[in-house]
Structure formats: structure tokens, C-alpha cells
Amino acid sequence: MGTVVQTEAEIDRLMAETSGDVGLLLDTGHLVFAGGDPVAVARRHARRIVHVHCKDVRRDVMTDVLAGDRSFLNAVLDGVFTVPGDGSIDFPATLTELRRGGYTGWLVVEAEQDPAKAHPLTFARLGYAKLGAAASAAGFTLAPR
DSSP states (O other), X not given: OOOSSOSHHHHHHHHHHSOTTSOEEEEHHHHHHTTOOHHHHHHHHGGGXXXXXXXXXXXXXXHHHXXXXXXXXXXXXXXXXXXXXXXXXXXXXXXXXXXHTTOOSOEEEOOOOOTTTSOHHHHHHHHHHHHHHHHHHHTOOOOOO
């Protein structure tokens, strides 16, 4: 993906070698694309997570993209990412770990999809509904719409 810190090991090292003044933006989709587990990262680092991008992953597309060694841009255009509830990430378990760790920040519905293939409003509504249900089940209080 071309980021400096993307794998679980790199995240763990960053958290170990920096003070509590350094926060972590957890991007669930990027972490899974890099081979990581958002539940495990949330469990270990919830107290340092300051923002969460909730993006889901279509595993079949990811497997195909990685096998073909296609670029990150092509992966996005091929539909590797989607909104929560339309892929394979376990958002209820991830959000439960965040809640246990005391996370109180924003949960941002994110997709990084080609709007010609995935109607933005349709997918935004789907992601909001699925993520909202998972967040409520995990014990988060949702702000009124």
C-alpha cells in the first residue's frame, strides 16, 4: 500500500517505541489488506487509538489482487474495499475490543470504492446501518442523526 506503518508488527513496534503522546489511527481495511487482524490490534492498543476508519474488505478480491501482484490503486478500482457489513471484517468483535479499551472517539464509515461501480449514497447508508448496529451491540452510545 505504500504506507510507512501498515502491518501488525510495524504497529506494535511504533506503539512500543513511542510514548503515550503518540496516538494510532486504526484503519480496519488497510490493516486487513496488510495481513493484520483489527480485533487483535484493538485488543492490544485500544488505549492509544485516537481515530478509527471503518472500512471492510472483500476477501475474494483481495486474494485475487495479491495473487496477481496488482497495484494498490488497481485493488481499489477492482473493489477490494467496501463499507462495513459488505465484506469480511468482524466489526462486532473489533468494536467490542475498542469499547473494552475505553475508546470514545469517532467511527468513520469509509469505503474507497469506485463510485461508478458502487453508488455512494447506497453504500454510505448500508455502512452506517451495519456499523451503527455493531457499535450499539458493542456498547457504544451513538450520537443522534
